[in-house]
Amino acid sequence: MTLLSIETLTKRFGGVVALDRLSLTIMAGEIHALIGPSGCGKSTALRLIAGFEQAESGAITMNGRRIDGLKPEARDIGMVFQDYALFPHLTVAENIAFGLHRLDRAAREAAVRDHLALMRLQGLEGRRPDQLSGGQQQRVALARSLAARPRLLLLDEPFSNLDASLRETARREMRDVLRASGMTALFVTHDREEALSLSDRVTVLKAGRVEQTDRPERVYQRPASAFVAGFLGRTNLLQGMAEGGRARTVLGPLPIEPEAHGPVTLSLRPQGLALVAEGGAEATVTDRIYRGQEVTYLLRAADGTALQLDTTDAPATPAVAPGARVRLEAVAPGVVVG
Numbered sequence: 001m002t003l004l005s006i007e008t009l010t011k012r013f014g015g016v017v018a019l020d021r022l023s024l025t026i027m028a029g030e031i032h033a034l035i036g037p038s039g040c041g042k043s044t045a046l047r048l049i050a051g052f053e054q055a056e057s058g059a060i061t062m063n064g065r066r067i068d069g070l071k072p073e074a075r076d077i078g079m080v081f082q083d084y085a086l087f088p089h090l091t092v093a094e095n096i097a098f099g100l101h102r103l104d105r106a107a108r109e110a111a112v113r114d115h116l117a118l119m120r121l122q123g124l125e126g127r128r129p130d131q132l133s134g135g136q137q138q139r140v141a142l143a144r145s146l147a148a149r150p151r152l153l154l155l156d157e158p159f160s161n162l163d164a165s166l167r168e169t170a171r172r173e174m175r176d177v178l179r180a181s182g183m184t185a186l187f188v189t190h191d192r193e194e195a196l197s198l199s200d201r202v203t204v205l206k207a208g209r210v211e212q213t214d215r216p217e218r219v220y221q222r223p224a225s226a227f228v229a230g231f232l233g234r235t236n237l238l239q240g241m242a243e244g245g246r247a248r249t250v251l252g253p254l255p256i257e258p259e260a261h262g263p264v265t266l267s268l269r270p271q272g273l274a275l276v277a278e279g280g281a282e283a284t285v286t287d288r289i290y291r292g293q294e295v296t297y298l299l300r301a302a303d304g305t306a307l308q309l310d311t312t313d314a315p316a317t318p319a320v321a322p323g324a325r326v327r328l329e330a331v332a333p334g335v336v337v338g
């Protein structure tokens with residue numbers, strides 16, 4: 001069931017088109033990630049949905065009702081900001097209780113207690129934000145938004161202020177809490193791992209427009225464009241001539257998906273290439289990057305195409321030095337991206 005629908009939203013700042021007829025659907029109960037490069041319009045989209053900015057054209061509906069004319073507080077939408085925006089002079093408990101003035105005292109206290117427990121903040125209720133760690137502040141911000149029980153929660157880069165060691169735990173906690181409360185959430189990130197690991201669906205934005213919306217596995221494995229393929233991870237882009245389920249490429253005939261005919265651009269992840277002792281296609285090693293878990297070989301194919309190959313069994317294979325001639329084979333299908 002659709003909760004929020006955005007139709008052909010356009011927003012300009014002077015000469016800059018921040019959103020260019022953006023359309024997007026958020027399903028009830030889903031965690032949806034909005035990802036894209038800096039300046040592609042992610043924060044602008046959130047601010048329009050929350051009501052902090054007005055669009056020039058287009059419509060925003062929630063549960064079938066237009067909300068784009070409503071004031072932010074009338075939209076039933078919560079927002080967790082990048083800097084958490086906690087009230088510095090209020091305690092943790094008072095911050096969480098802040099949006100609950102419509103409840104009577106007993107219900108408000110119960111809601112604060114429940115959310116302190118939910119976010120594992122018991123014992124910290126009397127502290128002020130400046131007496132908390134970054135991770136704790138983030139949990140208070142989330143608790144405050146959840147306690148108000150909005151229909152939709154918007155999160156703008158909620159993990160960007162946490163250091164790497166905390167981020168992974170904080171992400172899992174947030175996902176579990178959102179799931180447990182059945183909350184619908186739209187969060188903005190420019191971290192592809194965060195988008196892929198946290199969400200039910202991902203929307204990739206480019207220059208104010210949607211490039212693709214789909215499940216994480218689909219956007220990663222079946223990118224709709226070379227841009228999406230490259231934005232979500234390192235990839236090889238190969239030119240080919242397709243005929244049904246295969247394409248002729250510099251690596252020889254390659255299985256492709258989906259079927260296509262004529263000239264195509266294919267995306268093949270670096271893990272989709274393997275070094276072989278014989279057969280395959282010839283290439284020259286131009287560099288070797290040691291990454292610990294894996295090694296990346298940078299290669300040049302016979303026609304000059306630059307390629308990357310990742311191998312995890314590097315300890316078992318002797319290092320291939322730059323300049324060496326090697327043979328390689330595709331071990332995954334090429335995905336048609338253009």
Ligand SMILES: Nc1ncnc2c1ncn2[C@@H]1O[C@H](COP(=O)(O)OP(=O)(O)OP(=O)(O)O)[C@@H](O)[C@H]1O
Nearest residue numbers: 013016017018037038039040041042043044045190
């Ligand atoms: N208040 C503003 N005044 C002028 N230009 C703005 C304003 N807000 C955003 N923009 C411009 O609109 C475009 C989209 O900005 P937005 O902040 O939505 O991008 P973003 O995807 O959230 O970027 P980032 O990942 O860097 O935060 C950018 O070109 C930005 O410079």
